[in-house]
Structure formats: structure tokens, C-alpha cells
Amino acid sequence: MNDLGIVSGGxxxxxxxxxxxxxxxVNxxxxxxxVEGWCQELPVVDAFCQFIESKDENFVYRPPRRRLxxxxxYLAAKKAGIVP
Structure with missing residues (x-):
């Protein structure tokens, strides 16, 4: 990923x-x-949000007491009018 100049990829x-x-x-x-829809035990959304907020290319996920x-x-975005 360093060679490609990206910090996140699927x-x-x-x-x-x-x-x-x-x-x-890698995309x-x-x-x-x-993936989280298939396996709700995987904290995909929470980890990704932490990663984006950290702005750290050496990010390490640390599970919070209560994960997103x-x-x-989706429900928060809907309430905020971001999604229909």
C-alpha cells in the first residue's frame, strides 16, 4: 500500500x-x-471510523466499551437527513 500511496484499501x-x-x-x-451484515461480531464500521478519525497510517484498532x-x-445518518 505504501508503494501505491494509499492508506486504506479493500x-x-x-x-x-x-x-x-x-x-x-486492492481497491x-x-x-x-x-461484511458486518454477514457477521455482526466483526467491528468493521467501528474500526473504519476509528481509522479515519485517527489520520494515522500505522493505525491499530482498539475496541471501545461500546462499538458503533x-x-x-445508518440510523444516525437517516435521522440527520444524510440518507433517505
Whole structure:
């Protein structure tokens, strides 16, 4: 990512029949919030918000006492009139 000049990216991999991970691409504007919809135990939205706020390319996620979920973020945006 340093060589590409980016600090955030969505990585695409496949896992073959030998359980080997194969890198496909990194996308600076990759979509990944859907992952939390599949597995609500993963703090995707909370970690990403912390990362953006930190402005630190060496960011390390530190779970808060109460984390922000995708659902809560959407409802707050809706209440603020940001999303329909």
C-alpha cells in the first residue's frame, strides 16, 4: 500500500482447493461494510471510523466499551437527513 500511496484499501482474495490464498487486487475505494451484515461480531464500521478519525497510517484498532454498528451508523445518518 505504501508503494501505491494509499492508506486504506479493500483487498480481494480467493482461496483455492488447496486452501491457498490468492491475491487478486486492492481497491482504494473498495466496498466492505457488507461484511458486518454477514457477521455482526466483526467491528468493521467501528474500526473504519476509528481509522479515519485517527489520520494515522500505522493505525491499530482498539475496541471501545461500546462499538458503533452498521445499523446504528445508518440510523444516525437517516435521522440527520444524510440518507433517505
Amino acid at each position: 483487498f480481494d482474495f480467493i482461496i483455492n482447493k488447496k486452501d491457498e490464498w490468492i491475491f487478486l487486487e 482504494e475505494a473498495g466496498q466492505f461494510f457488507f 454498528t452498521l445499523k446504528e451508523a
